[in-house]
Amino acid sequence: xxxxxxxxxxxxxxxxxxxxxxxxxxxxxxxxxxxxxxxxxxxxxxxxxxxxxxxxxxxxxxxxxxxxxxxxxxxxxxxxxxxxxxxxxxxxxxxxxxxxxxxxxxxxxxxxxxxxxxxxxxxxxxxxxxxxxxxxxxxxxxxxxxxxxxxxxxxxxxxxxxxxxxxxxxxxxxxxxxxxxxxxxxxxxxxxxxxxxxxxxxxxxxxxxxxxxxxxxxxxxxxxxxxxxxxxxxxxxxxxxxxxxxxxxxxxxxxxxxxxxxxxxxxxxxxxxxxxxxxxxxxxxxxxxxxxxxxxxxxxxxxxxxxxxxxxxxxxx
Numbered sequence: 361x362x363x364x365x366x367x368x369x370x371x372x373x374x375x376x377x378x379x380x381x382x383x384x385x386x387x388x389x390x391x392x393x394x395x396x397x398x399x400x401x402x403x404x405x406x407x408x409x410x411x412x413x414x415x416x417x418x419x420x421x422x423x424x425x426x427x428x429x430x431x432x433x434x435x436x437x438x439x440x441x442x443x444x445x446x447x448x449x450x451x452x453x454x455x456x457x458x459x460x461x462x463x464x465x466x467x468x469x470x471x472x473x474x475x476x477x478x479x480x481x482x483x484x485x486x487x488x489x490x491x492x493x494x495x496x497x498x499x500x501x502x503x504x505x506x507x508x509x510x511x512x513x514x515x516x517x518x519x520x521x522x523x524x525x526x527x528x529x530x531x532x533x534x535x536x537x538x539x540x541x542x543x544x545x546x547x548x549x550x551x552x553x554x555x556x557x558x559x560x561x562x563x564x565x566x567x568x569x570x571x572x573x574x575x576x577x578x579x580x581x582x583x584x585x586x587x588x589x590x591x592x593x594x595x596x597x598x599x600x601x602x603x604x605x606x607x608x609x610x611x612x613x614x615x616x617x618x619x620x621x622x623x624x625x626x627x628x629x630x631x632x633x634x635x636x637x638x639x640x641x642x643x644x645x646x647x648x649x650x651x652x653x654x655x656x657x658x659x660x661x662x663x664x665x666x667x668x669x670x671x672x673x674x675x676x677x
Contacts, residue, residue, distance in 0.1 A: 412600070475670070491551050573603075
């Protein structure tokens with residue numbers, strides 16, 4: 361298994377019944393899964409892969425499923441990073457840690473209904489998120505919509521064809537085949553994906569896959585307890601260049617193709633406010649600020665702005 365679902369995780373369906381959402385609201389995911397769980401190796405090798413795939417510079421990065429901002433500092437080459445997550449509490453911690461400067465903005469929203477205008481980003485990342493997505497084509501379609509043509513999409517996904525699952529299948533200790541290209545849900549809202557499936561869905565969504573890196577070959581507790589992090593990270597870094605996609609995690613870089621709108625140059629508001637980039641998640645209409653809310657100019661739905669975070673998880677009266 362390639363991820364841990366916090367006990368506080370809740371499955372919710374917003375009002376228009378989209379796919380179920382894995383909600384980390386109020387979760388101790390940051391402390392229990394990362395800071396106090398001996399995952400320095402995983403963090404190190406994921407950063408190595410991310411640095412290999414990221415462009416050297418960019419204008420605006422959208423971090424989908426940013427959570428508490430674990431890897432947000434890797435996007436310093438971009439002029440601005442917008443952190444999107446369904447958990448308001450995770451974003452609140454990220455904002456506290458990163459500060460409320462114009463370099464970072466925070467949006468609580470459903471990744472299936474992103475509250476952004478078309479083509480306002482030249483970079484999107486989604487790391488340790490796809491494995492919670494029950495409708496992969498829907499979320500990839502949203503990501504393609506908000507990317508300008510030739511924009512970069514960095515995706516990490518949980519690989520069902522990793523060495524452990526291959527061995528378990530050969531020994532008849534698991535029922536599902538790691539070679540079958542269909543996603544497998546091994547725990548509620550925790551999916552593993554075959555590389556061929558991911559490649560196909562990216563192509564359907566309007567991306568061309570440029571590069572893939574196998575990551576976290578040594579995600580095995582006995583090995584991590586014995587071998588120092590620096591040695592494991594060095595070995596993993598070398599294996600990333602092998603292209604052998606039999607690791608628990610795979611990082612990929614794709615380019616958005618097609619002639620969709622390019623709105624990268626929409627001017628921001630005062631002090632870098634991202635309101636001009638935002639759109640109503642219900643109808644796509646323009647939004648206007650009214651005190652501590654934003655109001656859709658088309659369907660008049662209202663959404664809160666709380667503690668410097670745009671909150672699109674629910675409407676307000």
